Amino acid sequence: MITGxxxxxxxxPPGSEEALRAYYGGVLGMTELAKPPVLAARGGCWFAxxxxxxxxxxxQDFRPARKAHPGLRVTGIRDVAERLGGHGVAVVxxxxxxxxxxxxxxxxxxNRLEFLEPAAAAG
Structure with missing residues (x-):
C-alpha cells in the first residue's frame, strides 16, 4: 500500500518565512519549491x-517540535556540522x-532536526 x-x-510561526529561507535554502543548501497558489496563500515554504x-x-499557536523530528541523511557529516556551527547553530x-x-x-x-550518515561513509 505505501510506496514511499x-x-x-x-x-x-507566522512571519518566519525569511528566517526559514535563510536556513533551509542558504545554510543547508536546499532548493525552495514553488507552492501551488491556493497553498501559498497560507504562508510557509517548501524545500527539497x-x-x-x-x-x-x-x-498560529506554534510550538517547536523538540522530540519529533525529520532525520536528514547527509554526506560529509563533519562538514555539515562545521557549516552549521559557522552559522551559529548549536550541534549536539x-x-x-x-x-x-x-x-x-x-x-x-x-524545531529539532537530526542529521545522519552511515558510519562507513563518515570514516
Whole structure:
C-alpha cells in the first residue's frame, strides 16, 4: 500500500518565512519549491534536497517540535556540522545509533532536526 515518503511537514510561526529561507535554502543548501497558489496563500515554504522534501507550514499557536523530528541523511557529516556551527547553530552529537554518525540541531524557529550518515561513509 505505501510506496514511499512524499514529504515531512514541520510547523513554523507566522512571519518566519525569511528566517526559514535563510536556513533551509542558504545554510543547508536546499532548493525552495514553488507552492501551488491556493497553498501559498497560507504562508510557509517548501524545500527539497536530494530525496528529502520538507514543508514548513504556518501554525498560529506554534510550538517547536523538540522530540519529533525529520532525520536528514547527509554526506560529509563533519562538514555539515562545521557549516552549521559557522552559522551559529548549536550541534549536539549523539553516538547511540549503531552504524551511523549523527547529530541534532535546531532550525531557526526551534524545531529539532537530526542529521545522519552511515558510519562507513563518515570514516
Amino acid at each position: 515518503l512524499d514529504h515531512v511537514q514541520l510547523a513554523a 534536497g536530494g530525496d528529502a522534501v520538507l514543508h514548513l507550514g504556518i501554525e 552529537w549523539d553516538d547511540d545509533l549503531p552504524g551511523y554518525r549523527r547529530f541534532y540541531a535546531e532550525d531557526p524557529v526551534g
